Amino acid sequence: xxxxxxxxxxxxxxxxxxxxxxxxxRMAPSTALCFLLTGLSTVATLARKPSKLLTRAFAATVxxxxxxxxxxxxxxxxxxxxxxxxxxxxxxxxxx
Numbered sequence: 001x002x003x004x005x006x007x008x009x010x011x012x013x014x015x016x017x018x019x020x021x022x023x024x025x026r027m028a029p030s031t032a033l034c035f036l037l038t039g040l041s042t043v044a045t046l047a048r049k050p051s052k053l054l055t056r057a058f059a060a061t062v063x064x065x066x067x068x069x070x071x072x073x074x075x076x077x078x079x080x081x082x083x084x085x086x087x088x089x090x091x092x093x094x095x096x
Contacts, residue, residue, distance in 0.1 A: 030069065034062045 041058035044051050
């Protein structure tokens with residue numbers, strides 16, 4: 001999804017499993033970024049020489065994005081958790 005948001009390439013990977021249930025919904029860019037950072041954090045942990053600093057930086061970024069989104073929902077500030085051009089991060093995703 002990040003590739004789709006950064007360029008016009010759409011591999012539709014989010015449509016492979018639940019095509020009939022998704023409708024027109026797409027993953028929010030902030031959610032896609034959090035998934036990527038979580039994966040990178042896991043890979044950094046499993047490396048031969050794990051980098052605690054790198055792992056913690058990825059994890060801290062995910063926590064920051066989720067907290068920022070929660071604060072936006074709490075105060076009703078849609079520009080914080082999503083814009084008209086981009087899908088907002090779902091509330092239940094930012095809580096997890």
